[in-house]
Every structure is written in C-alpha cells, then in structure tokens.
Amino acid sequence: MSSYIMLTGMFLLMRSLADDLSDHVDVFQGSEGGGNNFPGVARPFGMVKLGPDLYQSGADAYSGYLSTGEFSGFSMMHEQGTGGAPKYGTVAQLPLVGNIDDPLSHITVARDGTDQASVGYYKANTDDGVEVELSASSRAGIYRYTFPSDSQENNILVDVSHVLPSFRGQGLGQNYKGGNLTIFEDGHYEGLGTYDNGWNEAPDWTIFFCGHFDSDAVSSKAYTAVNSDKSVEQPSGSVSSTSNSTAVGGVFTFSDSEITSRVGISWISTEQACNNVDQEIPKGTDFAAVVEDAVLEWNTKVFSKITTTSTNSTSLSLLYTSLYHMHLIPTNQTGENPGWDSSEPYYQDIFTFWDLFRCSTALMQVLQPNAYEEQIRSLIDIWRHDGYLPDARSSNYNGRTQGGSNADNILADAYVKGVRGQVDWEDGYRAMVKDAEITPANHPVDPMAPDSSTHHGRGALPDWLSLGYITPRFSRAVTRAVEYACNDFGLYQVASGLGKHSDAQKYLNRSQNWRNHWNPDQTSLGFSGFVVPRDKNGFIQTDPAKDGGYWGDPYYEGGSWAYSWNDVHDMRHLIELMGGPEKTVKRLETVFDKGLFDSTNEPMFNLPYLYNYVDRQDLSVSRSRNVAKSEYHTGKTGLPGNSDAGAMQTWLLWNMIGLYPITGQTTFLIHSPWFESLSIDLGGGKKLEISSTGGDGNGDSDYYVSSLKVNGKEWKKNWLEWEDVFADGGRLEFELGPTAVNWTSGPLPPSPASN
Ligand SMILES: *[C@@H]1O[C@H](CO)[C@@H](O)[C@H](O)[C@H]1NC(C)=O
Numbered sequence: 001m002s003s004y005i006m007l008t009g010m011f012l013l014m015r016s017l018a019d020d021l022s023d024h025v026d027v028f029q030g031s032e033g034g035g036n037n038f039p040g041v042a043r044p045f046g047m048v049k050l051g052p053d054l055y056q057s058g059a060d061a062y063s064g065y066l067s068t069g070e071f072s073g074f075s076m077m078h079e080q081g082t083g084g085a086p087k088y089g090t091v092a093q094l095p096l097v098g099n100i101d102d103p104l105s106h107i108t109v110a111r112d113g114t115d116q117a118s119v120g121y122y123k124a125n126t127d128d129g130v131e132v133e134l135s136a137s138s139r140a141g142i143y144r145y146t147f148p149s150d151s152q153e154n155n156i157l158v159d160v161s162h163v164l165p166s167f168r169g170q171g172l173g174q175n176y177k178g179g180n181l182t183i184f185e186d187g188h189y190e191g192l193g194t195y196d197n198g199w200n201e202a203p204d205w206t207i208f209f210c211g212h213f214d215s216d217a218v219s220s221k222a223y224t225a226v227n228s229d230k231s232v233e234q235p236s237g238s239v240s241s242t243s244n245s246t247a248v249g250g251v252f253t254f255s256d257s258e259i260t261s262r263v264g265i266s267w268i269s270t271e272q273a274c275n276n277v278d279q280e281i282p283k284g285t286d287f288a289a290v291v292e293d294a295v296l297e298w299n300t301k302v303f304s305k306i307t308t309t310s311t312n313s314t315s316l317s318l319l320y321t322s323l324y325h326m327h328l329i330p331t332n333q334t335g336e337n338p339g340w341d342s343s344e345p346y347y348q349d350i351f352t353f354w355d356l357f358r359c360s361t362a363l364m365q366v367l368q369p370n371a372y373e374e375q376i377r378s379l380i381d382i383w384r385h386d387g388y389l390p391d392a393r394s395s396n397y398n399g400r401t402q403g404g405s406n407a408d409n410i411l412a413d414a415y416v417k418g419v420r421g422q423v424d425w426e427d428g429y430r431a432m433v434k435d436a437e438i439t440p441a442n443h444p445v446d447p448m449a450p451d452s453s454t455h456h457g458r459g460a461l462p463d464w465l466s467l468g469y470i471t472p473r474f475s476r477a478v479t480r481a482v483e484y485a486c487n488d489f490g491l492y493q494v495a496s497g498l499g500k501h502s503d504a505q506k507y508l509n510r511s512q513n514w515r516n517h518w519n520p521d522q523t524s525l526g527f528s529g530f531v532v533p534r535d536k537n538g539f540i541q542t543d544p545a546k547d548g549g550y551w552g553d554p555y556y557e558g559g560s561w562a563y564s565w566n567d568v569h570d571m572r573h574l575i576e577l578m579g580g581p582e583k584t585v586k587r588l589e590t591v592f593d594k595g596l597f598d599s600t601n602e603p604m605f606n607l608p609y610l611y612n613y614v615d616r617q618d619l620s621v622s623r624s625r626n627v628a629k630s631e632y633h634t635g636k637t638g639l640p641g642n643s644d645a646g647a648m649q650t651w652l653l654w655n656m657i658g659l660y661p662i663t664g665q666t667t668f669l670i671h672s673p674w675f676e677s678l679s680i681d682l683g684g685g686k687k688l689e690i691s692s693t694g695g696d697g698n699g700d701s702d703y704y705v706s707s708l709k710v711n712g713k714e715w716k717k718n719w720l721e722w723e724d725v726f727a728d729g730g731r732l733e734f735e736l737g738p739t740a741v742n743w744t745s746g747p748l749p750p751s752p753a754s755n
C-alpha cells in the first residue's frame with residue numbers, strides 16, 4: 001500500500017516535468033519473439049542490470065526475462081538483447097513464504113499476473129503473494145519486498161549457485177564453480193560466486209557481492225548442498241566451496257512484511273562491493289529516490305540527446321525505447337577491472353562488434369562522444385594487456401569472434417571521424433596490425449569451430465596472408481575473407497592518417513582481396529557473380545539462394561546473396577563485377593522482391609541503402625522505409641530479431657534520422673527523415689538540426705526527397721561527410737513529397753578501394 005502511494009505520487013510529480021522523455025520508453029518492447037531485450041532496471045552503461053530470471057525447461061532466457069515460466073531469482077547481472085546462449089543471471093535473491101525445507105534445490109516460484117516496469121523501476125508478483133520491486137544505481141541495486149500481511153515467515157533466499165541455464169545443447173551453458181557466503185552479526189552478508197562458460201566459452205570468473213536488509217531478521221542461516229543432496233545448515237553462518245559440486249547460500253527470515261534490501265556488486269572484492277552499495281545506495285535511502293534518480297540520469301545523459309516536435313506516440317515510443325536499449329551495454333567497469341591495473345577507462349560486455357560495427361558504434365560516437373572516447377581507449381588497453389582487441393567480450397574475456405576482427409573497423413571509424421582526446425593512436429594502430437599480421441593461438445579450441453581461434457584476432461589469417469583468400473580448411477571461410485578485407489581497409493585508413501604510407505598501400509591492396517572469392521560464373525536467380533568458397537584448385541560451387549550457415553560452414557548467419565555486398569569500401573568495383581549500375585539495381589530489387597532480405601540479422605543491414613551507390617537514392621528511401629515500418633513495432637514482439645546489444649535499435653534510429661553511416665569512412669548516405677524536425681545534441685554545444693517539409697511528419701508516406709539544403713546551401717549529392725554536419729554541428733533541410741524525383745547530380749558516394 002505505502003509503495004503504491006509513494007510511487008504514484010512520484011510519477012505524478014515527474015509527469016508534470018515537461019522533459020520526462022522516459023515516459024515514452026516501453027522497457028518490454030522487443031522482450032519477446034526473439035528480441036531478447038532486457039526489461040529490468042539499469043543505468044546507462046551500468047554494471048548492475050537488475051531483473052527477473054525466469055525458468056522454463058527448454059527455453060533459454062537470454063536476458064533473464066521470459067513472459068512465461070517461474071521465477072528462479074531476481075539477479076543483478078544480465079546482458080542486453082543477445083542471442084547465442086544466456087550469460088550471467090548472477091547475484092540473486094528470491095522471496096519465498098513459509099518453511100523452506102531444502103533452500104539450495106533450485107527453487108522456483110510461479111508468477112502472479114504480468115510484470116510491470118518503466119525506466120528505473122520493475123515490479124513483479126509471485127504466486128506466494130509477494131510483490132517484488134526493483135531499482136538500481138550503476139554498481140548496486142535495491143529490492144523492496146511486500147509480503148502478504150498475514151504471513152509471519154517471510155524469507156529471502158540467496159543461492160550463490162544461481163545462474164542462467166541454457167537448454168540449447170551446444171555446450172555453451174554456464175556453470176557454477178564455487179562460492180562463499182558469510183552472514184555477519186549485524187545481519188548483512190558478503191561473498192562471492194565463481195562461474196564459467198556461456199556464449200563466449202569463458203574460463204572461471206568471479207563476482208563479489210555485499211547485501212544489507214533494512215529490517216532485523218528473525219533468523220539468518222547459511223547452507224551448503226553437496227552433489228545436489230539436501231541442503232545442510234552450517235551453524236557458523238559462513239559457507240565456502242571451491243567446487244562446482246557444493247552449492248552455498250543463505251536464508252534470511254523476517255516477520256516484517258515490508259523488507260528492503262540493498263546489494264552492491266564488484267569484480268574486485270567484497271570490500272569494494274560494500275563500498276559500491278554504501279556510496280550509491282546508502283543506508284536509509286528511499287526506494288523511490290533511487291527510481292527518481294535513475295529517471296533523471298536517463299533523461300539527462302541519453303533521452304535529451306534527441307528531441308523532436310513529433311507528437312505521434314508510436315514514433316516517440318520507438319525513438320526513446322530504441323535509445324534506451326542501445327545504452328545498456330557495453331558496461332562501464334572503469335575501476336572495476338579484475339584483470340590489470342590501469343589508469344585507462346575499462347568497458348566490457350561487448351556482445352558483439354560483429355553485430356555493432358555496421359551502424360551502431362557510429363551512432364554511439366554521435367550521441368555519447370565522451371563515453372565513446374573512453375570505449376576506444378578501453379579497447380586499446382584490452383589489446384595492451386590481453387594481446388588482442390576483442391570482437392566480443394563478457395566476464396572480462398574476449399570472444400567469440402564470428403567473422404573478421406571488426407574492432408579494426410571501429411577504430412578506423414573513430415580515427416577518420418576525429419576521435420582523439422586521450423586516445424593513443426600509435427598504440428591503436430599497433431593493435432590493428434596485430435590483428436592483421438599475427439595469427440592467434442588456437443587455444444582454447446572452440447568445439448563449434450575447432451579449426452582456428454574464435455577467442456580474438458583473425459583465426460584464418462594463415463591463408464589470408466599466404467594466398468589472399470581463405471580455403472575451406474577454415475570454417476566460415478567466405479565470411480571471414482570478405483570481413484578481413486574490410487578490416488584491412490580499416491588499417492589503410494588509420495595508416496594513411498598516421499603518415500605510414502607504405503603500410504597504407506599494403507593494406508589498401510589487401511582490402512581488395514575479397515575479389516579473390518568472386519566467381520563471375522556462379523549464378524542464382526538470373527544473376528551472375530557471387531562471393532563463393534574456393535581452394536587452390538579454384539572456385540567451389542555453391543547455391544546462393546540457400547547457402548547461409550553457422551559456425552562450421554563457409555558463410556556465417558547469412559549467405560552469398562548477403563556477403564557479396566560486404567565490401568562497401570570497394571563498391572564501384574563491385575558494381576562493375578555485378579554488370580554495371582542497372583544490373584546492380586535489379587539485383588538489389590530482387591533481394592527485396594524475392595524475399596531474400598533478412599531483417600532479423602546484421603549481414604544485410606547495409607543493403608537497403610546501397611542504391612545510393614547506383615544513383616537511385618529514391619529506392620534507398622522507399623526500401624529502407626518499408627523495412628523500418630513493416631519490421632519494427634512497438635510492443636513486446638516489436639523487434640524483427642535479437643536486439644544484439646542494441647544493433648537493431650540503432651538501425652531503426654538511423655532510419656528516423658535520414659542518414660546511414662558507412663563505417664570506416666566519413667561517408668553518410670542520405671535517405672529521408674521521419675519527422676518535421678529532429679535535433680541531435682552532439683555535445684560541446686553543437687547540434688545537428690534536421691527538418692523536413694512536404695512529408696506526412698511521421699515517415700509513413702510522402703517520404704521521397706525532392707530537394708535538400710545542407711547548412712543553408714543547395715545539396716546535390718546523395719551523401720555527405722562527417723565534417724559537413726557532425727564535426728561542428730549542422731543543418732539539413734529536406735523537401736519531401738509523394739513521388740520519386742531525381743534531385744541528385746553530384747558525384748556518387750566514394751569507393752576508396754576501387755582505383
Ligand atoms: C570468501 O572469499 C573471500 C575472497 O576470496 C575470502 O577472503 C574469504 O576468506 C572467503 N571466506 C570463506 C569463509 O571462505
């Protein structure tokens with residue numbers, strides 16, 4: 001009751017503030033139907049992501065949440081929108097009513113009703129009649145439990161062996177490896193848990209925790225359970241295990257019906273976990289104050305970065321919900337790096353660059369220039385200490401690399417767009433050269449792709465260096481080849497900028513080697529020429545209409561219809577290989593008309609915009625708009641596929657903005673904005689203002705461009721550069737209309753590798 005009054009009062013107060021943009025966010029958007037969005041509570045880049053863990057045999061709960069199943073805990077650590085296999089779900093509590101006979105037997109409790117949540121706040125009810133409310137700061141969380149008023153035995157279970165399971169049978173399930181828990185005389189508890197595996201096949205990692213209750217417990221008991229036998233109480237109040245076979249945990253029993261718990265986590269020590277909670281959610285903190293602070297932080301640091309005059313609630317929800325879900329990871333773990341001492345910033349939970357390099361990191365730079373500089377510095381510091389840049393990283397461990405070493409693309413993008421500050425670019429370039437020249441040891445061996453490393457770097461480098469293509473002795477050979485070419489283009493960019501001219505020439509040359517996989521005689525649906533597998537005897541026949549595959553195949557999560565378009569740095573040459581502009585337009589049209597376009601995954605992200613390279617900007621507008629409006633929706637099933645750390649969301653945001661970045665170059669392809677006005681805060685007092693007239697104000701119709709002014713001047717190119725509108729801010733004024741008009745006459749977007 002009291003919680004209801006307090007929160008209602010608070011929300012009324014916030015609604016009265018004109019700029020509470022968090023109102024537009026639906027944290028459950030994309031949480032079902034394969035989107036895997038995390039609907040729990042977190043701060044931007046926050047280390048804590050506090051939310052429910054649902055257990056349903058056979059269903060992997062990638063971000064902890066499922067709309068079905070039973071609660072197995074409410075835990076502090078999650079990923080955002082990922083696929084592959086669940087990671088984390090660690091440091092949990094679970095409220096239970098009545099006598100608990102066997103606390104460490106992986107108890108679950110049914111859900112009552114539907115969970116409710118908003119930015120900074122989560123609420124669920126269990127079948128025992130307990131209401132659970134959650135909020136969080138960056139490195140601590142707060143739980144508020146309201147037990148039934150007639151219940152006297154109100155328990156909070158802390159099971160250190162709790163972790164999100166996987167049922168996919170791919171050997172990627174996480175394991176509990178040991179832990180400890182000590183209950184102190186003042187009623188608080190401290191401990192640690194060790195776990196391994198998950199999607200990135202990580203070795204043992206340890207998280208520390210420190211929990212407080214604001215009420216005195218009637219009893220606090222520590223337990224162990226050996227080999228899943230019945231839990232045994234340990235009277236010392238302190239339990240410890242270095243083995244996966246002994247679960248440890250505690251049960252805290254209260255007679256009060258409202259219990260608040262504050263929990264801190266740390267990657268360093270229990271002491272640091274206690275400091276984190278004491279600093280961020282000190283004793284006596286009002287639950288509502290944490291929620292209010294979370295809303296304020298999201299508004300200030302994230303939502304206020306993009307404003308629009310649009311009043312369409314569907315569009316506003318998509319805009320601010322997308323911004324929300326793209327800022328949950330990476331995690332800012334600066335000062336919380338268990339691997340090495342460094343004064344550099346530290347970010348992890350990169351899941352993954354293979355998903356994010358195409359258009360997401362470019363938007364991160366635009367919206368969060370300070371955080372982005374820190375992220376770039378962190379990447380370079382990971383290379384300094386772990387030997388390679390990560391393509392993905394969670395639990396402080398690199399992996400897995402799906403295709404190329406795509407951090408190279410991201411560093412190149414940051415470099416050409418002027419990210420400097422405290423970035424040591426000589427080291428950044430050294431890290432890229434490591435990717436390009438030194439084959440990573442194949443250790444540990446990835447059972448799903450045993451031929452070469454998926455830990456970091458470029459596993460198939462030996463063929464790439466000696467042959468200029470990749471033979472089938474390496475899995476994902478075609479995907480890796482076309483991505484390595486793109487990575488080498490990234491090295492060319494940075495080498496050029498740093499004045500390393502012979503390196504630049506060498507890598508530009510290598511960036512053309514994707515061409516070695518181009519079989520002009522491979523046909524599909526009336527088109528000739530595709531990137532195909534090959535060995536020393538020549539090209540190997542494939543069936544482009546159905547050659548998409550997975551870890552062990554020539555193509556990864558896409559096929560030759562997708563990967564043939566990969567090397568946009570060499571687009572003019574690709575267009576020649578495809579038979580010229582007209583044939584290229586036809587081929588793109590075929591992708592959409594014949595249902596070959598896959599909006600659920602990243603390899604085809606760029607495709608709807610590539611018409612700009614063949615002077616058909618109007619088709620980029622209509623095709624990309626059709627994808628945006630038909631595949632992305634409000635509501636729980638609103639994403640076409642896994643969010644992938646916000647990759648899907650950033651694709652949608654660029655569609656609203658009217659530009660699309662070509663990562664690794666300063667180029668942005670111009671299509672058409674959704675709204676009559678949109679303003680992006682670029683930091684340092686700079687703004688990008690985008691306006692349109694003649695459209696429907698919502699991007700549903702009348703979206704063709706008839707003219708454009710950039711910074712007040714008539715603009716005839718279908719692309720622009722970072723310097724034009726981002727470096728110092730700028731203004732785009734579109735005139736839109738119902739029919740396609742040829743408004744362009746300028747040079748086509750650059751193809752720097754095509755000379
Ligand atoms: C729990 O782990 C911490 C950190 O390793 C250690 O300092 C402490 O002694 C352990 N406690 C017990 C009871 O084993």
Ligand SMILES: *[C@@H]1O[C@H](CO)[C@@H](O)[C@H](O)[C@H]1NC(C)=O
Pocket residue numbers: 227228244245
């Ligand atoms: C503990 O690890 C061993 C060795 O990996 C494994 O065989 C065993 O099943 C594990 N036990 C539990 C309870 O997970």
Ligand SMILES: *[C@@H]1O[C@H](CO)[C@@H](O)[C@H](O)[C@H]1NC(C)=O
Pocket residue numbers: 312313314315698700
């Ligand atoms: C708001 O946008 C949605 C989706 O584009 C559209 O279907 C709806 O008609 C719009 N509502 C209004 C009032 O314009």
Ligand SMILES: *[C@@H]1O[C@H](CO)[C@@H](O)[C@H](O)[C@H]1NC(C)=O
Pocket residue numbers: 332333334335370371374
């Ligand atoms: C990242 O965390 C560190 C340590 O708390 C902090 O100093 C820094 O400002 C954070 N970065 C951002 C962008 O918030």
Ligand SMILES: *[C@@H]1O[C@H](CO)[C@@H](O)[C@H](O)[C@H]1NC(C)=O
Pocket residue numbers: 468505506509
């Ligand atoms: C580029 O590559 C070709 C073939 O591999 C080679 O003959 C040529 O010398 C290279 N050029 C440079 C500048 O490295």
Ligand SMILES: *[C@@H]1O[C@H](CO)[C@@H](O)[C@H](O)[C@H]1NC(C)=O
Pocket residue numbers: 615616742743744745
């Ligand atoms: C668009 O107009 C320009 C300038 O008149 C012309 O050069 C170009 O070929 C036209 N493009 C198309 C696709 O018709």
